[in-house]
Amino acid sequence: MNTRPIFNHPIRAHHESRFGSQREFVLPQPARTVESNTLFRGEREIGIEHHGALYRLKITRQGKLILNK
Numbered sequence: 001m002n003t004r005p006i007f008n009h010p011i012r013a014h015h016e017s018r019f020g021s022q023r024e025f026v027l028p029q030p031a032r033t034v035e036s037n038t039l040f041r042g043e044r045e046i047g048i049e050h051h052g053a054l055y056r057l058k059i060t061r062q063g064k065l066i067l068n069k
Helices: 036-040
Strands: 011-016 022-027 045-050 053-059 065-068
Touching: 036 045, 036 053
Parallel strands: none
Antiparallel strands: 011 022, 045 053, 053 065
């Protein structure tokens, strides 16, 4: 499986509080990163078996990912 090393750059996200102000925070880095095209290999949906349950990871028409059990 092709994986990319994670370099020392934080993943930044923005959160808007209920009072309307925005705060930036840093998310923890994942253990490894895998390109979606490596997982899907040209398909739009794959199955993931996890602890005996089957999950479906799909690419939507808008290009987003959705995971269903």
